[in-house]
Amino acid sequence: MPHQDPLFGIEQMPHPHPDPAEPTSSRYRDSREAHRLLAVKEIHAEPAAAASPRGRQILARFPEARLVEVPSHWRIPDLHGNEGSADRWMRVKRETLVLGVRKKLTTRPNGRSADWIAPGPSNGCALSCVYCYVPRRKGFANPITLFTNIDALVAHLGRHVAAQGPKTEPNQCDPEAWVYDIGENGDCSVDALICDNTADLIRAFRDWPTAKASFATKFVNPDLLELDPRGRTRIRFSVMPADDSRLLDLRTSPVDRRIAAAADFLDAGYEVHFNLSPVVVRPGWQDAWDELLRHMDDVLPERVKRQALAEVIMLTHNADLHEVNLRWHPRGEDVLWRPELQETKRSQNGALNLRYHAGVKRQALAELRDLIARRTPWLGVRYAF
């Protein structure tokens, strides 16, 4: 059964293990569950993207989809924006893809979660977390844009990795490898339902002994287990208390499934970390996190615990997002929009972002660290933000 949110009628994804009675191919991406998340009917493509090998692969995968040529993947008025209802946004995310050529291939320094932010293979997401920062630029109706020049992206990264040489000083990102975040503006596990961009990156990194790919995900895609990353990709399963997740993480895999998948991913050659994020301060949040951490301690096997580390990320919200969410999901805003606890900060692009007051954040992080020390003492915190 899907995990139905009774208030909104919008589901989290069901158990991702293939149904044995279902006559599908062995690939999860062809399963009924995957189809519930993504049933592509329309593909908007730049001509060069459609003509490229990756573009042709994607078009062949969805032969029934209508192809619409667009001059640029960046602004497609019919697709992007906050107009219309949540139903429309969800439909766009499920039924529409965009193909483009990524013009700018720039790797940026980070230093917190990763050493470097790689130019991502996608922008946009078929999942629909209500706090997500990705739609801030294109709006909620922000389907997945796949960048088809993946060869150029991999070649760029290869040059960047080579230019760094070996990492000589351990840091919070990794003691030995230069860590590249490859999923800044999307979810690589979801992208892998569509094409081989994620697979190409994972395969490239396994041949670069001084570097490691890293991406956060809220979706369990068993097809990634076949990719043989040989320890050079870190998958970071994002987790939060189940009640928060049901309210805020729409269309994702349930949190207990993300946790249950950790051992399979480790055994398949991934490094498996956890993002405790976002931490949402609401009445009773400490008890909810306590329960989550106890659950992790109960179900995760020792081999996962031995290598797991965590990032802790407090919620950042946004005034425009708040206005949009009020129109379709006000109950989520009851926990996300807490002006008495938050302060505003104008970002470089003019957006008004909200973060917890420094004192609130300090206190919450101290409480969460205390819970971690008591319930999951094996879970080191790489960084808390």
Ligand code: SF4
């Ligand atoms: S999985 Fe990540 S990119 Fe996708 S909607 Fe959620 S927060 Fe945004």
